[in-house]
Amino acid sequence: MALGVAACTGPADLDVEDAWVRLPAVPGRPAAAYFTVQGGPEPRTLIRVTADLAVRAEMHETMSGMGSGGGHMSMRPITAVPIPAGQEVAFEPGGRHVMLFDLDRRAKPGATTLLTLTFDDGQRLYRKAWIASAASQTPD
Template sequence: MRIVFGLGVAAMALASCSPPKELSVDGAWVRLGAVTGRPAAAYFTVHGGPTPTTLISATTDVAIRSEMHETMDKGGMSTMTPLAKVEIPANTDVAFAPGGRHVMLFDMNSGIKPADRVTLTFAFADGTRIINNATVVAAGTPVGK
């Protein structure tokens, strides 16, 4: 009985010593435009670290320009609003997903095809940069595939 209790106390002590959650990005993917020359869209999840931060851009070397946007429903009409920045609260996940926040990728390299991997660079207001690979999918591919 004492051994079990001692192990439980040791496990709790180790858990309380674990490092805080780090700022990270995962689940990145890019959907190509339905028509050649139309923008692609990037989706991903930002996992907030121990302190709040602000995402100020998400870029890739395979597109001339990128812009963060949010899709909103106004009176039954879908509209997109540009976002200059996105607040990332501490220890909170912020999703960029179809029908919500996303990154528009304009003038993508025409050589990028489904199943390719592209590199996305996420820049935060505090100077942090996170590089993540994203899988490319065709316009008609079901979400997240």
């Protein structure tokens, strides 16, 4: 009976999980923030992300391309990311991410920063993001 009720409840609320920041390999360069957005019962669009330890933040997407010298990776800014109802959208190394510019000197491995995600309907979600070293591939 409980299983049947759970199946009828629909998607959970809009949420953000697994937020973390990788520091830059070269001091003074931007850091990158990663997280997963879990879509709620209605589709939404992520329109802005900020971090309390960064002066400026921009959403970016990494793309691979084929130039005359072979494959290469490039980034481009993105201004909006659709979040389908009930679906996960990942911001991860090698894909979508948030570039964090002019980090505060308190941004050190093991510390945290507060991310604010703003959606097209005005909703804001606040999540603590763990800060990891430049060599980290995961937040651990």
